[in-house]
Amino acid sequence: MTIHDAQSLSLSNLLRPEVRADPYPFYQTLRAQDPVHWDEPMGFWVLTRYADVARAFHDPRFSRAQGLMAGFKRLPAAEQPIAEPVYHAFSQAMPYTDPPHHTRLRALVNKSFTPRVVERMRPCIQRVLDDLLDAAEARGRMDVIGDLAYPLPMVVIAELLGLPVEDRQRFKAWSDDAFAVLGVVRHSPELHAKAARSLADLADYILTLSRERRLRPQEDLLTALATVAEAGDRLTNDELVANVSILLAAGHETTANVIGNGVLALLRNPHQLQKLREAPALAEAAVDEVMRYDNAVQVVYRSTVEEVDLGDKRIGAGQVVNMILGAADRDPQQFSNPDMFDITRAEGRHVGFGLGIHFCVGAPLARLEIQMAYTSLLRRFPALRLAAEPLDWQEHPTFRGLRSLPVAL
Numbered sequence: 211m212t213i214h215d216a217q218s219l220s221l222s223n224l225l226r227p228e229v230r231a232d233p234y235p236f237y238q239t240l241r242a243q244d245p246v247h248w249d250e251p252m253g254f255w256v257l258t259r260y261a262d263v264a265r266a267f268h269d270p271r272f273s274r275a276q277g278l279m280a281g282f283k284r285l286p287a288a289e290q291p292i293a294e295p296v297y298h299a300f301s302q303a304m305p306y307t308d309p310p311h312h313t314r315l316r317a318l319v320n321k322s323f324t325p326r327v328v329e330r331m332r333p334c335i336q337r338v339l340d341d342l343l344d345a346a347e348a349r350g351r352m353d354v355i356g357d358l359a360y361p362l363p364m365v366v367i368a369e370l371l372g373l374p375v376e377d378r379q380r381f382k383a384w385s386d387d388a389f390a391v392l393g394v395v396r397h398s399p400e401l402h403a404k405a406a407r408s409l410a411d412l413a414d415y416i417l418t419l420s421r422e423r424r425l426r427p428q429e430d431l432l433t434a435l436a437t438v439a440e441a442g443d444r445l446t447n448d449e450l451v452a453n454v455s456i457l458l459a460a461g462h463e464t465t466a467n468v469i470g471n472g473v474l475a476l477l478r479n480p481h482q483l484q485k486l487r488e489a490p491a492l493a494e495a496a497v498d499e500v501m502r503y504d505n506a507v508q509v510v511y512r513s514t515v516e517e518v519d520l521g522d523k524r525i526g527a528g529q530v531v532n533m534i535l536g537a538a539d540r541d542p543q544q545f546s547n548p549d550m551f552d553i554t555r556a557e558g559r560h561v562g563f564g565l566g567i568h569f570c571v572g573a574p575l576a577r578l579e580i581q582m583a584y585t586s587l588l589r590r591f592p593a594l595r596l597a598a599e600p601l602d603w604q605e606h607p608t609f610r611g612l613r614s615l616p617v618a619l
């Protein structure tokens with residue numbers, strides 16, 4: 211492969227504005243030319259075929275815990291001591307653990323975060339949506355991202371956990387600081403120091419509140435997590451803090467961006483929008499089609515614990531492997547007409563929530579929020595249309611979402 215080829219297939223292209231606006235042709239080139247690709251400029255592997263991504267999700271040789279440590283080891287040596295507390299905290303959270311640690315944590319969280327707990331949120335979600343849409347109607351204009359998609363998941367997860375309303379801005383700021391270190395391209399000692407301080411504040415806050423909940427239990431997820439026991443096992447304080455923090459953080463950007471990407475897809479595909487208006491029961495299927503067609507989470511990663519043969523390539527031990535969900539979900543081997551947005555599509559299973567043991571624990575909650583957001587928005591505003599193009603996409607390398615989505619009502 212020539213230097214030019216190495217650069218043209220590198221994931222660093224995702225930082226170019228025109229590729230960010232529509233990464234799918236780039237993914238298609240990668241999948242067609244080199245589906246199991248060693249990205250020389252970035253120093254990691256990139257998978258773009260559905261079958262390979264699905265296989266990596268199910269294969270224990272692709273490790274989440276080692277993936278986190280690989281991120282740590284890539285930091286400059288001088289930065290590692292500053293970043294250590296942050297990585298140590300993350301290493302206690304479900305998404306960054308492997309079995310058997312993951313199996314234990316997931317069992318304890320599943321026992322608390324049940325379908326009944328999610329279903330109980332329905333009236334709260336509707337109330338939040340109605341308030342947000344009332345405010346937009348009164349203003350006569352709306353930015354779907356800032357006025358709907360961002361506030362909704364934050365209020366809902368805070369309400370679900372039972373965190374006091376007056377503290378919401380504080381814990382949002384702490385969790386943003388803490389998670390800012392994951393996925394950014396340019397790290398800095400300042401970023402890690404800030405993340406460590408915010409994590410310490412968040413930990414104090416969660417532990418104080420958990421002690422109160424053990425004394426005076428409430429009908430909320432924090433009480434459930436603070437008191438959950440399974441075969442005599444409980445979450446340690448570090449695990450409680452890490453997993454409450456992850457629940458707080460993991461559902462914001464993701465849910466918000468899927469709401470935004472979906473409203474955009476519907477407005478750009480008027481026939482699909484019409485179908486959904488005529489048959490609101492299609493909202494459930496529409497959410498899955500949005501997640502297949504234009505998901506917020508474009509990339510997840512693992513690190514290999516031993517050598518793995520994939521396609522015609524041999525991936526060495528200890529190497530970082532990026533799985534491009536957005537590419538897998540547009541693989542023509544898995545989905546017919548993959549570039550077509552079709553909310554009545556009945557085939558295939560997308561990987562937008564992952565697969566296997568790390569399958570998104572918040573999927574039922576996210577699905578409910580997004581469905582209700584689409585249904586309420588379309589019911590309230592029969593003449594909804596795009597107000598401005600070109601659109602401004604975030605610069606994040608692994609998330610896909612708009613900075614704003616102005617619509618006319």
Ligand code: HEM
Pocket residue numbers: 304305306316367456457458460461462464465468505506507510511561562563564565567568569570571572573575576
């Ligand atoms: C549309 C919104 C969402 C999307 C697109 C999404 C996507 C994902 C994906 C792709 C994974 C698998 C990651 C991997 O295997 O490396 C995942 C896992 C996870 N998600 Fe979500 N997520 C969403 C909403 C949520 C919400 C609302 C919550 C929490 C309230 C949440 C919490 C988690 C957690 C804790 C994990 C790790 C599970 C484990 O390791 O066992 N997510 N999510």
